[in-house]
Amino acid sequence: MKKNADLILETVLQSSAHMTAEEIHAALRDSGHRMALATVYNNLAQLHSEGRIRKVCVEGHPDRYDKMIRHDHLVCRRCGKLTDICFQDLTKLLQSQTDEELLSYDLQVSYICPACRRTAHPASTTDP
Ligand SMILES: [Zn+2]
Numbered sequence: 001m002k003k004n005a006d007l008i009l010e011t012v013l014q015s016s017a018h019m020t021a022e023e024i025h026a027a028l029r030d031s032g033h034r035m036a037l038a039t040v041y042n043n044l045a046q047l048h049s050e051g052r053i054r055k056v057c058v059e060g061h062p063d064r065y066d067k068m069i070r071h072d073h074l075v076c077r078r079c080g081k082l083t084d085i086c087f088q089d090l091t092k093l094l095q096s097q098t099d100e101e102l103l104s105y106d107l108q109v110s111y112i113c114p115a116c117r118r119t120a121h122p123a124s125t126t127d128p
């Protein structure tokens with residue numbers, strides 16, 4: 001029997017969908033693992049505090065969970081959708097500007113996602 005924490009960790013690591021706790025809960029249920037939503041929340045908090053998963057917070061949206069592997073996020077200002085993007089690693093650049101030892105940074109860049117751009121400008125729906 002796998003522990004709940006392992007099942008939750010696997011679900012987060014295997015997905016690139018930036019799932020919320022509720023989506024993780026539903027995905028586990030669909031694959032036959034029933035656990036209380038509170039259990040999912042507790043394990044996510046624990047995994048996050050152990051530095052095994054990453055939590056992505058966007059104002060006005062529920063927290064989403066992500067793998068630790070270094071990458072950045074484009075965040076749609078309209079719908080809050082997250083898109084993975086890998087900008088050049090800025091750790092050294094940032095570190096050169098402070099004497100404090102930096103552990104990591106979290107970069108979220110706002111934009112308007114293609115889907116929202118299309119709804120805003122219906123005339124351009126002929127774009128590929
Ligand atoms: Zn959008």
Ligand SMILES: [Zn+2]
Pocket residue numbers: 018066067071072073082083084
């Ligand atoms: Zn991500």
